[in-house]
Amino acid sequence: MSDNTPQDIQNNWMRMVEQMNDAMARSVEQNMEAQSKFMETWAKTIEDSMPDEDTMGESFEAYQRAYGVWMDAADQMYERVTDAAEGEDVAFTEFRDIWLRSANEAFKEVMGTTAFAAAQGNLVESMMEMQQQAEDVSQDTLEQFGLPTRDDMDEVGERLVELERRQQRVENKLDRLIEMAESSQEA
Structure with a gap:
């Protein structure tokens, strides 16, 4: 027999709902931050590489697919929060897993594009140029010191x-x- 009064049960229920709401709010906030960072990175990549029209179209389509993946994840999160509110035992790790799977799928959508490959090529080329410049400065410095x-x-x-x-x-x-x-x- 439980010593809980109806007031205790209601308070426990309210606490659980509040925790679920907080978890959902944090998840949505993290999702929006991830999408924002993703979009900023993607936009910077596109801006830096300035692909042709076909590549640009492919990139936008990939972003739309990635965005769809994020929205599906948000729907799954909402469903699981609703399930938890209705009394189903939902582990917090499920929420993490939903976002991890979604992030992987969304990044695959974008990483497979020609624009992404071109941007990566530009990045590697820039890094190689910077490395060469650093090497040249190092060689000049050694030479000046007679080493x-x-x-x-x-x-x-x-x-x-x-x-x-x-x-x-x-x-x-x-x-x-x-x-x-x-x-x-x-x-």
């Missing part, structure tokens, strides 16, 4: 390899001369 640069070390390495080759040729010739000398003494 060996990578070019200097490469040159030393090449000279060592050439010296090793020459040494091997000399050793091979010496081995042949020794063999000839030994065979002429035996005869």
